[in-house]
Amino acid sequence: MAEQKVSPGLKLALEIGPIIAFFVGYFLLKDRTFTIGGNEYSGFILATAAFVPLLAATTFALYRLTGHLSKMQIVTLVLVIVFGGLTVWLNDERFFKMKPTMIYLLFGGALGVGLLRGQSYLQLVLEDAMPMKHEGWMILTRRLCAFFLALAVLNEVIWRSMSTEAWVTFKTFGLTAAIFVFFMTQGRLLQTYAIEDEDTSST
Structure with a gap:
């Protein structure tokens, strides 16, 4: 797929939006504990659980809009999924x-x-x-x-x-x-x- 032009503002929002959302989500939930399936999870774990699919969605949106992803974006997404998944799965x-x-x-x-x-x-x-x-x-x-x-x-x-x-x-x-x-x-x-x-x- 050929690389397509996209609004710089939209591209920036898709790239940093998940990071800002994680920051806001953490500070809204940091003093709370959630019990899910009999296990207790901190606000940090919940913010991480939301961040992983959000980053995956915005990365996919970037690909659909531009027709291109850099190697850094792909590797970053893979590592976020791996380490974010381990964080939520192991509650650590x-x-x-x-x-x-x-x-x-x-x-x-x-x-x-x-x-x-x-x-x-x-x-x-x-x-x-x-x-x-x-x-x-x-x-x-x-x-x-x-x-x-x-x-x-x-x-x-x-x-x-x-x-x-x-x-x-x-x-x-x-x-x-x-x-x-x-x-x-x-x-x-x-x-x-x-x-x-x-x-x-x-x-």
């Missing part, structure tokens, strides 16, 4: 808290493997969207690899040493802000190694 919130760690380790590790082979897997995925010289892609890939691994460590530190409320806030806003700031700070690199349009450079 630790599995869902480990999910960001697994995601960042996976992507950081994949980029690291490419670097060891002298390749930028990031370039293979994003080259059409951001034309840039190979040297620039290698630098950006090294930085992003280190950044992902740092986020994995940070997530482990936060969920193991702080309250669930602090972790939910960190996951919703901290991780999102960190990724935004990272790419904002790469502007000079993108400009330095950008490949100029042939038509522009020839005039």
Whole structure:
């Protein structure tokens, strides 16, 4: 299916909507306990149980609207289903808290493997969207690899040493802000190694 254009606002809403819904749902239910089938579940478990199908639905909607899903979106959905499912099934919130760690380790590790082979897997995925010289892609890939691994460590530190409320806030806003700031700070690199349009450079 060819990739189709979709409103940026709608695309953003589908991508971050489930995360915001999880944040709101947790804070509405965090002080309550629910008995279902003879078992007691915390508000965190119920919020996770709602988040998993909601993310699956919005990811499917994105696919139907755009005709395309990135590898990161697919892997993220799979890990959410696996770790979210384990969280609800075993009634243990630790599995869902480990999910960001697994995601960042996976992507950081994949980029690291490419670097060891002298390749930028990031370039293979994003080259059409951001034309840039190979040297620039290698630098950006090294930085992003280190950044992902740092986020994995940070997530482990936060969920193991702080309250669930602090972790939910960190996951919703901290991780999102960190990724935004990272790419904002790469502007000079993108400009330095950008490949100029042939038509522009020839005039």
